[in-house]
Amino acid sequence: MSDASGPFPYKLVATDLDGTLLRPDDTVSARTREALAAITAAGAAHIVVTGRAVPWTRHILDELGYDGLAVCGQGAQVYHAGEHRLLTSVTLDRQLAGLALAKIEAEVGPLLLAASRDGLDGEVLVGPGYRVHEGPLPYVPIKEADDLWSAPLNKVYVQHPTLSDDELAEVASRVAGGLVGVTMAGAGIVELLPLGLSKATGLSLAARRLRMKAADTIAFGDMPNDVPMFAWASYGVAMANAHAELKAVADEVTSSNEEDGIAVVLERLLG
Numbered sequence: 329m330s331d332a333s334g335p336f337p338y339k340l341v342a343t344d345l346d347g348t349l350l351r352p353d354d355t356v357s358a359r360t361r362e363a364l365a366a367i368t369a370a371g372a373a374h375i376v377v378t379g380r381a382v383p384w385t386r387h388i389l390d391e392l393g394y395d396g397l398a399v400c401g402q403g404a405q406v407y408h409a410g411e412h413r414l415l416t417s418v419t420l421d422r423q424l425a426g427l428a429l430a431k432i433e434a435e436v437g438p439l440l441l442a443a444s445r446d447g448l449d450g451e452v453l454v455g456p457g458y459r460v461h462e463g464p465l466p467y468v469p470i471k472e473a474d475d476l477w478s479a480p481l482n483k484v485y486v487q488h489p490t491l492s493d494d495e496l497a498e499v500a501s502r503v504a505g506g507l508v509g510v511t512m513a514g515a516g517i518v519e520l521l522p523l524g525l526s527k528a529t530g531l532s533l534a535a536r537r538l539r540m541k542a543a544d545t546i547a548f549g550d551m552p553n554d555v556p557m558f559a560w561a562s563y564g565v566a567m568a569n570a571h572a573e574l575k576a577v578a579d580e581v582t583s584s585n586e587e588d589g590i591a592v593v594l595e596r597l598l599g
Contacts, residue, residue, distance in 0.1 A: 336370040339544035345378040347550035363591035379513035381444045403530025404482040419480045428504035442485040443476040484520040511553040526556035
């Protein structure tokens with residue numbers, strides 16, 4: 329545990345969004361809001377760490393009245409929510425990404441592709457056949473896969489017609505892991521990232537800006553893309569609905585995102 333002084337043992341509370349802080353309807357419960365307000369009153373900071381890029385995160389942060397730093401795009405972006413300003417941004421080497429895709433496709437056949445463009449207003453481009461989670465998040469359909477590569481990207485999303493997410497992520501890591509990072513962020517969301525990038529790299533950058541350390545941090549998450557964040561933080565809490573890979577490395581498993589799992593832990597720590 330952290331050596332932070334005071335009634336709450338951590339200085340930094342890092343939470344994933346989807347499947348963790350957000351309920352299935354994309355809202356945050358009153359109980360969880362109150363628990364986060366209580367840890368802030370106790371002197372800790374709350375930081376959102378999400379796989380979503382800034383354009384898909386901003387509206388949620390604004391609705392929450394969140395004005396601190398947020399780590400977005402699997403660690404690629406550190407965003408100041410209060411100032412609506414991008415502080416850091418890492419882009420994917422498009423030549424390496426193309427080579428990685430060629431290696432994966434040589435192994436498993438054609439992939440379905442989407443990509444997230446860099447920047448505060450970066451669009452998500454969706455290629456033919458790529459299965460999108462229908463909802464409020466905007467995206468731009470494209471007819472030619474070549475159109476994905478016309479501007480700087482933070483990440484490329486890959487799907488396969490028959491392989492499961494776990495199978496696709498395993499093959500991608502095995503054949504292209506020396507060129508790009510590979511992570512699974514949710515159902516149907518396998519991503520190719522700049523090599524070495526993870527939520528942990530983005531969180532460590534943001535924590536440094538806040539003058540906090542890994543030893544000060546408790547992290548909450550639900551998917552394999554949260555594994556590096558758990559390895560970096562002092563204490564990792566997986567949701568009941570979490571992927572088995574994350575539960576295996578968690579210090580604790582709490583209730584689900586639908587049952588205020590974050591609040592359950594924070595209330596206990598607040599005593």
